[in-house]
Amino acid sequence: EAGVAQSPRYKIIEKRQSVAFWCNPISGHATLYWYQQILGQGPKLLIQFQNNGVVDDSQLPKDRFSAERLKGVDSTLKIQPAKLEDSAVYLCASSQRLAGGNEQFFGPGTRLTVL
Amino acid sequence: AQSVSQHNHHVILSEAASLELGCNYSYGGTVNLFWYVQYPGQHLQLLLKYFSGDPLVKGIKGFEAEFIKSKFSFNLRKPSVQWSDTAEYFCAVTPQTGANNLFFGTGTRLTVIP
Numbered sequence: 001e002a003g004v005a006q007s008p009r010y011k012i013i014e015k016r017q018s019v020a021f022w023c024n025p026i027s028g029h030a031t032l033y034w035y036q037q038i039l040g041q042g043p044k045l046l047i048q049f050q051n052n053g054v055v056d057d058s059q060l061p062k063d064r065f066s067a068e069r070l071k072g073v074d075s076t077l078k079i080q081p082a083k084l085e086d087s088a089v090y091l092c093a094s095s096q097r098l099a100g101g102n103e104q105f106f107g108p109g110t111r112l113t114v115l
Numbered sequence: 116a117q118s119v120s121q122h123n124h125h126v127i128l129s130e131a132a133s134l135e136l137g138c139n140y141s142y143g144g145t146v147n148l149f150w151y152v153q154y155p156g157q158h159l160q161l162l163l164k165y166f167s168g169d170p171l172v173k174g175i176k177g178f179e180a181e182f183i184k185s186k187f188s189f190n191l192r193k194p195s196v197q198w199s200d201t202a203e204y205f206c207a208v209t210p211q212t213g214a215n216n217l218f219f220g221t222g223t224r225l226t227v228i229p
Contacts, residue, residue: 003158031215042119042205042219043159055214091159095215102215106151106159 002026004107006092012113018080021110025073025094031055032069033104034077035091043091049075050098079112087114117142119206121220128196129228136191136223138206145211148189150180151219154202162204165189166211176200198229 005024013019025032031050035043046065048055052072060067064083069075079086089111093104118141128134140146150162163174170182180191189206206220 033217035217040221042207042221043217044219045216048214048216056216093159098215103161103164104215104217108158 004092004094004105006090006107006110008110009108010111010113012115013082014115015084016081018078019082019112020076020078021090021092021112023075023077023092023107025075025092026105029094029096029105030072031095031098031102032075033093033095034067034075035093037089037091037109039088046077055098082112082114084114087112117208117210117218119208119218119220121204121206121223123223124221125224125226127226127228130198131195132227134191134193134196134200134225136204136206136225138189138191138220140187140189140206140208140218142208142210146208147211148180148182149207149209149217150174150178150189150191151205151207152202153205159205162191196225196227198227201225201227 007022033048034046037043047057047060047067049069052069067077089109091109092107095102095104120139122137148165151159152162153159165172165182173179178193203222203224205222207217
């Protein structure tokens with residue numbers, strides 16, 4: 001079974017530029033998550049999708065971050081414009097269902113450096 | 116608000132030593148508890164989980180964890196570590212009802228010296 005795919009693996013940009021990350025979840029997984037992991041911290045949920053609908057985006061800085069999962073499969077997370085504090089690893093995860101405790105499978109992450 | 120505390124930031128052990136990593140959580144309801152591991156250069160993967168029942172749960176690679184409800188703790192243990200256990204370990208919780216949001220601790224880096 002293929003895992004969660006993410007691209008790119010690394011990205012370096014200057015502040016005020018825009019950047020986009022792509023995620024393809026495990027086939028058949030209805031729920032998709034984006035996490036931000038800042039160095040020295042645990043991952044923090046940014047947004048959660050169930051199929052193509054947003055379940056929770058309360059921690060997403062909506063003035064600069066946006067995400068979509070238009071066809072309920074793959075997803076894109078965008079930052080525009082980027083700030084220095086956005087330097088982090090962006091993790092995508094998926095689970096079969098939304099129900100509490102459903103195991104989440106993580107992708108390798110995209111490491112973003114904002115200069 | 117939910118929070119997860121991992122008090123050990125970096126643990127260094129020799130091979131064959133016993134391991135115990137602490138995890139305490141704060142949440143007003145019933146939770147599911149997890150330990151995730153991230154080996155160098157690899158993605159996060161599930162080590163073990165607790166939903167209900169026997170508070171002592173066993174995971175992969177000889178790891179186990181004990182849920183102590185009265186202490187809001189879910190400590191990870193392994194009787195004898197190996198060099199290949201060198202990794203970062205994350206404790207996480209989700210509410211048993213509602214959305215499946217994982218709340219992670221800050222992680223504990225384990226270094227095992229051969």
